[in-house]
Structure formats: structure tokens, C-alpha cells
Amino acid sequence: MYVNNADSSRIHDLDEIIVVSQPKESTLLRYQPMASSMFSSTETEKLGIRDISELSNYVPGFQMPSYGSRLTSSFYIRGIGSRINNPAIGVYLDGMPLLTKSAFNQHIYQIDRIDVLRGPQGTLYGMNTEGGLVRIYSKNPLAYDGTDVKIGIGSRLYRNFEITNYLKLSDNSAISFSGFYNGNNGFIRNQTTGKRADDINEAGGKIRIVNQYSPRLTYDFIADYQYVNQAGFPYGELDLQNGHTASPTMNRDCSYLRNILNSALNIRYTSGDITFNSTTSYQFLSDRMNMDQDYTAADLMHLSQKQLQNGITQEFALKGRINKNWKYTTGLFGTYQWLRTEAPVYFDKDFTTMMASNIQSAIYNAITESMSGKFMSIPGMTEERAKEMAQATINKAGGIEVSDLSMSVPGMFHTPQFNLGVFHESQIDLNKCLTMTIGLRYDYSLVKVKYETSAIMAMNASVMGITASRRLSSMLNNTKSISFNQVLPKLGFTWRINDNGSNIYALVNKGYRSGGYNIQMFSDILQTELMANSKEAMKSDYDIQHTDEDYAKINNTISYKPEFSWNYELGSHINLFDGSLQTDISVYYMKIRNQQLSVMAGTYGFGRMMINAGRSHSCGIEASMRGKAIDNRLSWSATYSFTNSRFDNYKEESNGITTDYKGKHIPYIPLHTMSGMVDWTMPIKGHWAKSVTIGVNANAQGKTYWDEGNTYSQKLYCILGCHADIMSDFLKISIWGRNLTSTNYNTFALKSSATGKPLYLSQRGAPFQCGIDLSFHI
Known part of the structure; x- marks a missing residue:
């Protein structure tokens, strides 16, 4: 365990200093045999993170391309992922598992901490966590009080407003109310209609009530509602020679509208060394997607899809220790989704x-x-x-x-869909x-x-x-x-390895994605x-x-079959220089069977379908480092991953011709991902300003293949950002910039035959953007 020492530069484990309820894990993340990344609210603010796709840029081996609409939530970790149907990465919001991929991509705010667990999490979290898990935690009104207000404005008329009031009703009861509005006018214009093809408006509210009925019993209720209305799917024709993407030319409406409500009641009871947790959730989603399915100015075909989802989940988890050397978690999980x-x-x-x-x-x-x-x-x-x-x-x-x-x-x-899981996990100290x-x-x-x-x-x-x-x-x-x-x-x-938290680990586990x-x-x-x-x-x-x-x-x-994988992993969590440097390294090899792959449907190529593509494997290395120096004035972090995901056995037959994809890279998975950030904080002896922080950040990824045959791809690209923050006792002024060099890149590409001939389409990444945010704490 780390000891806080204000006179030295140290890195502290976030799950030590940001305490959140963990119904299943008995030890800190970096003490467990798994690869993980953690982000505090301070770190997410410095990086300008507003949703999971932006977070993924700073996690090794994790990609969530920002394309299409909020409906699209294509997560990839270690080469495991899905564009449609069942997810391969799980998302938990304040203890509740989100049931549908259509709700994954949402605005995140009021953040206390975010964890990203890499590799299969099936033992404790069940199906559809084959690649990993994202856990998002809101600030607890029992541990945080006052009112937070955030106002932001930027280029392309980016606008953001957030307000949260944390109110303690008594020593053991508290409530928080939150609301937000977020929007921008978009970066891409449809050449046929003359309208913006990627503008967005979204708003929502959240309530959380925490009651510590007694030292042993705690009730925690949360309800989170969000609404989004946006233009979507701004795909333009891709020039394979130079990688340039033209502006969209669709003649039909492309848009997405969604209402979601996620609510949960967490009950925790502690008696001695035993902790009982119950999580009950109700989830609602109603949305509408309009799409021009030929993606051109030709008037061929369009789709209007509406979803109505109601889902309930119930989980019971019992956590404790048999003796000082044996900790355990056992539980039951059930869900039904209409x-x-x-x-x-x-x-x-x-x-x-x-x-x-x-x-x-x-x-x-x-x-x-x-x-x-x-x-x-x-x-x-x-x-x-x-x-x-x-x-x-x-x-x-x-x-x-x-x-x-x-x-x-x-x-x-x-x-x-109905799902039932029974699980047990033990941690046994074989020696000291x-x-x-x-x-x-x-x-x-x-x-x-x-x-x-x-x-x-x-x-x-x-x-x-x-x-x-x-x-x-x-x-x-x-x-x-x-x-x-x-x-x-x-x-x-x-x-x-020693008493400062350093360790090495070896892991074998199985992941599973439902059919x-x-x-x-x-x-x-x-x-x-x-x-x-x-x-x-x-x-x-x-x-x-x-x-x-x-x-x-x-x-x-x-129909399509389940996908499952075996993960073999070696890694380390090392703390160096008296805690001023943390480094995490993992190497892995994953064998995937019945690989689920999204391809264009049948004869006409309208819409996508899931197939099982035989066998594949994924292997790679993930590394991250972060540290502080010069009395905590300098803080920095860096990540790198190499992901080699290839088909071992996949053949496709079309018109009597068999194509063998053995050895080809699995599409949508970048070979390399990299990120880094450096912040320098200067104390100021002023009446209203206490410090100034100047920072730069960068993230890069590529090469990314867009099809099974690896015939076209996105080369390696890098996005550079910066921020300057002025802090006082109650006010923070942040000036920020994104994609400072206006790097041209594509976030997604596909091949369509809707017009009767092959047409390559892609979506451009966001260009240069700048803005200013004002944050108040009263």
C-alpha cells in the first residue's frame, strides 16, 4: 500500500484513494492477475473525455471508433470486438450491467472513476465480456458535496452545460441531482442536401440517493436518463489511391434519435468479514434510426429502424474471507430482456x-x-x-x-433473451x-x-x-x-515482488460471446x-x-453460433522510484473459435449480418507508464500496444469461387496504438488564481485494415491536443485544442455493392477544434 507523502512526487493507486463499492473484487485492481487502466475525474477532464470512444484513445489495446451515431458502439480490445448484435465488451454503469450495445455510446459526466479491464472477464461478469469490461462510477454524494457547474463553448458551435448538486440530508444520507446539455454543429456537410451530416444535440439528467442506514447496511439508488437527436452515418466515397474521403452525397435522411433510462438499486450489507451485495436494475431504450442504405445520391433504398427494449437484471454477490489467507466471491446473476x-x-x-x-x-x-x-x-x-x-x-x-x-x-x-449465471472465485495466499x-x-x-x-x-x-x-x-x-x-x-x-505493491502474474481464462x-x-x-x-x-x-x-x-x-476464446497472459504491475513511477506490462495470446464476423448480407449487399468465421488468434503486448516529478508539478503518462489478430481458418464462397483468408488481419483492429500526455503545473501566489497547468497530449493508431482480404486500410496517424488550465479555489478555466495539425484520417470504411458496382465509403475523422470550458464548484 502507498502512503501519502505531500513532500515527494508519488503516484497513488486510484482504487485506494477513490473508494468505490466493488461487489466482487476483494483486492485492488493492480494486485489482481489482469491488465487494467484507471482514470480519475481529474484525468478525464484534462484529456477532454466526454464518452467512451474518446477514452479509448488512451487505453492500450482498446479501440472504440467514433463513427456513425450514438447507436454505434463497436468496442475492440485485443482484437476481440463486434460491429453488430451481441457485444464483446461489457459496460457497467454504477454497478449495473448495460444490456444493449445501443446504450453503450452515451455522454459521460459526473465521473468519479473509470476502469477498463482488458482480457476475458467471464468468470465474474459472464457472457459478452470476452474482450474486457468498462466500469463507470459517478461521484458519491456521501463523500462529495457542493454544486458543480460546467459551461463550455468551442468551434463548430460546440456547446456544453452540466450542473450537479450534491446535498447531504444527514450524516448518513445524501442525494445528488445532475443535468446536462451537449451539442455541436458538426464537421461534415452533405453535398446533396446541403445540410450538416454529423451535428448532434443531447441532454439528460441523473439522480442518485445514498443512505447508510447503519454502519452495516447501505442503500444506493441511481437513475440516469439521456436523450440524443443527431444526424448520422456521414459516409463519403473513399479514394483508395490517396485515402481521401469525399463529402457525403446521400439523398435520404440519415439520423438517430434515442431515449434511454438506466436505473439500479444497490444494497450492501456487511457483517464481520462477509459482505453481501444485491444489484437490481431496470433499463429502457426507445430509438429510431433512419439510414440511406445505398449511401449515394441515387434513390435506391432506405431503412427506418425502431427499437423498444425493456430489461431487468438481478445479481447477488457474497464476498468474504475464510481465514486471513483465503478470500472469496460467490454469486448468482440473472437477466431478461424484451x-x-x-x-x-x-x-x-x-x-x-x-x-x-x-x-x-x-x-x-x-x-x-x-x-x-x-x-x-x-x-x-x-x-x-x-x-x-x-x-x-x-x-x-x-x-x-x-x-x-x-x-x-x-x-x-x-x-x-434470458441469461443465468452462477459464479465463484477464490484468492488463496499460498505463501507470503x-x-x-x-x-x-x-x-x-x-x-x-x-x-x-x-x-x-x-x-x-x-x-x-x-x-x-x-x-x-x-x-x-x-x-x-x-x-x-x-x-x-x-x-x-x-x-x-516487494511491499510497495509491485507484482508479476500469470493468467489463463476463458471468454464467451453468445450466439x-x-x-x-x-x-x-x-x-x-x-x-x-x-x-x-x-x-x-x-x-x-x-x-x-x-x-x-x-x-x-x-442463426449464428457463440464465439469463445482462451486467453493466456503474463504481466506485471511495477512501482519504481519510491512510488513516483508506475508501469504495467502484459503479453498475451488468445485463441478464438467460431469467430463472429460482421459482413454484408447476401445477394444484394444491403445491411449487415453476423457469421461464424472459423478460427483466429490474437497476440500482442500492452504497456503503460505514468509518473510524477518535481514535487508533483510534472505529471505524465504513456501507453503502447501491438495487436496481431489474424484468421487461422476462414474461407468464403461466392459464385463458385472460394477465397481463403488464412493469415489475413482481422478487420477494424489497429496494429499499433499509442498515447501520451504531459502536464506542467505552476503554483501562483495571487488573489484569485492558485495555479496554472499547461499540457499536451497525443494519440496514434494504425495500420487498420477495413476488410477480410486486407485490400484497403487506414495508415498510422497521430492526433495532437493541448490544454491550459487556470485554477482558483472555486473556478477552473480550461482552454483546449484538438487535432492541432488537422490530421486527415478515416475512422471507419466499408465496401457497398448497392449501386451494382463496388463502392468504397468511409467517414472522416474530426478536424481541428478548439474551445473553452468554465468549471465552478460552490
Whole structure:
């Protein structure tokens, strides 16, 4: 343990000086056999962190690209991650596990501490924490009082307002009220509509009530509501030669609107060496996403998706010690989530015109072939002459024309999920230096899908003078369920080097991400059916029928298996120079099976789907250092990670061609990430100013491949920032700048075939931005 010494420059473990309730862990993070990073509220303010994507820039091996919208929460740690469906990284907010990825990317404020745990956390935290875990803690009104106000303004009309009042009702009871508004006018303009393509407005409020009913019993209630309304998905055409991204040209609305409420009641009871924790949460999400799915000025297709989610969680954890050398945690976790997704797909004029042309050509060719066969029976008739006669006959009779084609694909999907976990972890001191950590969890999940979706195509057709209106439809209505269970073990050893907290560790553990169902690809399935049966509509109205065998094939197509991994890790937490320098290093090797991979759906390439891509591995090194010097006036930190994630066995078949991706880098994972920050604080003997702090920070990442074939990528880039803070007893003035060099880079890229030819799209990163924040504490 570190001892506070005001006369020297020292680094203190944040989980010693910022005390938060830990229902499961019995020891400090840096004493456990795992890689982790911790950030205090002071550090997040200096770095200008307002959401998890900005935090990820300063954690080795952790990426959360800022693209799309608040709906998008693509986390990657150690090459493990997900763009759609089940998350691979868990997020806990004041003790409650957030159930849906759609709620991960939100504005964070009133922060006391943030922890990022890297590597599988399945033993204590269950499924969907295969890559790691992010824990966010708010300030406790029992330990902090007064009123905090923050006002910010900057370029592109960035504006931010936050206010929190911490009020002690008595010696053992306190309450806090918070509210915020955040917005900016965006950096990217849509060239077709002339509007900003990435502006955002969001607001919310939070309440927390803490009551220490007795020295043994504590109640902690929190409710956090947030609203966001933003333009989204500002993707422009990517030039593969120079990496330049053009401005977006979508002709349809691209936006995202969301309401979320996350609430929890934490109860803690302590008796001697035993602590009992109960966490009950209710979570609500209602959102709407509008997307131009061809991402161009062409009027092909757009989507409007609405989600309505209600979820409850309950966790019981018992933590204690059997004797002075044996600490344990055991518990039970359960959750049920209702999720209704309404996702109608709209086919617009350019697409229906293209479909009409294809159907018209198919009918013309079919009739031509049929008539040519008959003409071939004439003695001396050549195949070429027979075809010419057939075409002349068709044209003379009035030809073939398909017009006024319309098509719609309404869809309603219910995907409830149930999860139950039972877990135990023990930490046993084998001797005064060596501690063994051993854990086991049984995890069971049940996933259901009920889909009610259809495709209806209507058109007018004139075939050789005969005109008729035709209707072709296909309806899919079915319910399917699938269950998964996993045993998640953990074995670690920690060797204490000395009494100042330094240690080395070895760890083997298993991670797991649940399987489920794709609902994004139904429009592609239905479109394929309509095209395959378009000739039937020429005879009469036609409803495509489905057999049990058809539904079995569909269910097999839309389902995907769980992904699991084994993590082998060596690391160290070292404190040097009497506590003035902390360094953390870890090396790891992960074997991933049934790799879940997000790819474009089927025939038409509209929407994404999850598939299992065989086997892969990820290995790398993570390092971080931080320190203080010169009587704490100089503070600094640096991080580096190298992540080598590759396919071991993944083959893709398309149009009879097999592509082998063995040895290719897994997309969206930067090979290198780096960050650093330096702050210099100068005391001032003034009437109102007490100190001035000047700091610089930088983060870099790359090379990042955007596809499985590694055919295009984002090269290594670096973002430079700075800040200058003036502090008084109650006021802080902070002047800041981001991307000082206006570095051009892309945060995301994809390939689309919606227009009938390959089109590469990407989103530009934010350019130079500057601003000023005023913070008051009363």
C-alpha cells in the first residue's frame, strides 16, 4: 500500500484513494492477475473525455471508433470486438450491467472513476465480456458535496452545460441531482442536401440517493436518463489511391434519435468479514434510426429502424474471507430482456426502375428463347435467324414493358433473451508472496426470435399487347429459439515482488460471446425470393408459399453460433522510484473459435449480418507508464500496444469461387496504438488564481485494415491536443485544442455493392477544434 507523502512526487493507486463499492473484487485492481487502466475525474477532464470512444484513445489495446451515431458502439480490445448484435465488451454503469450495445455510446459526466479491464472477464461478469469490461462510477454524494457547474463553448458551435448538486440530508444520507446539455454543429456537410451530416444535440439528467442506514447496511439508488437527436452515418466515397474521403452525397435522411433510462438499486450489507451485495436494475431504450442504405445520391433504398427494449437484471454477490489467507466471491446473476425491432425497408424509384428493367429483360429473353425453339423446327432454320424472327414477332405484337413497379418490405422482430449465471472465485495466499486466483462460472442463455416480415411487389406489365397488373408477395412468419451454455474457468497466480505493491502474474481464462439471430438480412432474403419467382407473376398474382423445409433453411441462415476464446497472459504491475513511477506490462495470446464476423448480407449487399468465421488468434503486448516529478508539478503518462489478430481458418464462397483468408488481419483492429500526455503545473501566489497547468497530449493508431482480404486500410496517424488550465479555489478555466495539425484520417470504411458496382465509403475523422470550458464548484 502507498502512503501519502505531500513532500515527494508519488503516484497513488486510484482504487485506494477513490473508494468505490466493488461487489466482487476483494483486492485492488493492480494486485489482481489482469491488465487494467484507471482514470480519475481529474484525468478525464484534462484529456477532454466526454464518452467512451474518446477514452479509448488512451487505453492500450482498446479501440472504440467514433463513427456513425450514438447507436454505434463497436468496442475492440485485443482484437476481440463486434460491429453488430451481441457485444464483446461489457459496460457497467454504477454497478449495473448495460444490456444493449445501443446504450453503450452515451455522454459521460459526473465521473468519479473509470476502469477498463482488458482480457476475458467471464468468470465474474459472464457472457459478452470476452474482450474486457468498462466500469463507470459517478461521484458519491456521501463523500462529495457542493454544486458543480460546467459551461463550455468551442468551434463548430460546440456547446456544453452540466450542473450537479450534491446535498447531504444527514450524516448518513445524501442525494445528488445532475443535468446536462451537449451539442455541436458538426464537421461534415452533405453535398446533396446541403445540410450538416454529423451535428448532434443531447441532454439528460441523473439522480442518485445514498443512505447508510447503519454502519452495516447501505442503500444506493441511481437513475440516469439521456436523450440524443443527431444526424448520422456521414459516409463519403473513399479514394483508395490517396485515402481521401469525399463529402457525403446521400439523398435520404440519415439520423438517430434515442431515449434511454438506466436505473439500479444497490444494497450492501456487511457483517464481520462477509459482505453481501444485491444489484437490481431496470433499463429502457426507445430509438429510431433512419439510414440511406445505398449511401449515394441515387434513390435506391432506405431503412427506418425502431427499437423498444425493456430489461431487468438481478445479481447477488457474497464476498468474504475464510481465514486471513483465503478470500472469496460467490454469486448468482440473472437477466431478461424484451426487445422489439420494427425495421421496414423502403425501395425507392431508382431501385424499382432497375428491378423493372431486369424483370422486363428476363421476360423478353424467356419468350424469345421459347419462340426461337419453335422456329428451329423449320427446315434449314439457323439459330441466329430463329432468334431474329422471335424478336421481330415480339416487337410486332407490341413488345414487352414492365412499369409502375413498387416494392415494400415491412418487418417486425421480437428477440427476447434470458441469461443465468452462477459464479465463484477464490484468492488463496499460498505463501507470503504467492497468491492463487481460481474461479469458475456456469452461464446459460436462451435467445428467441419471432419474425413477421413480408415483401410485396406490384407492377403493370404489357406482354405482346396484353396488359395486366400483377402482384407478387412473400410472407415469413415464424418463431425460433436456441439456447447456449458455457463453463468459464479462470486460473491466475500473482507473485508479490516487494511491499510497495509491485507484482508479476500469470493468467489463463476463458471468454464467451453468445450466439443469436440476424434480423438485418431479411430484406435480402425476401428480395432474392421475389426475383427468383418474378416469372410466376407474369401469369397471375402469386403468393410465394413456404414449407417447413424452407423455414428450416431460413432459420439456419439467420442463426449464428457463440464465439469463445482462451486467453493466456503474463504481466506485471511495477512501482519504481519510491512510488513516483508506475508501469504495467502484459503479453498475451488468445485463441478464438467460431469467430463472429460482421459482413454484408447476401445477394444484394444491403445491411449487415453476423457469421461464424472459423478460427483466429490474437497476440500482442500492452504497456503503460505514468509518473510524477518535481514535487508533483510534472505529471505524465504513456501507453503502447501491438495487436496481431489474424484468421487461422476462414474461407468464403461466392459464385463458385472460394477465397481463403488464412493469415489475413482481422478487420477494424489497429496494429499499433499509442498515447501520451504531459502536464506542467505552476503554483501562483495571487488573489484569485492558485495555479496554472499547461499540457499536451497525443494519440496514434494504425495500420487498420477495413476488410477480410486486407485490400484497403487506414495508415498510422497521430492526433495532437493541448490544454491550459487556470485554477482558483472555486473556478477552473480550461482552454483546449484538438487535432492541432488537422490530421486527415478515416475512422471507419466499408465496401457497398448497392449501386451494382463496388463502392468504397468511409467517414472522416474530426478536424481541428478548439474551445473553452468554465468549471465552478460552490
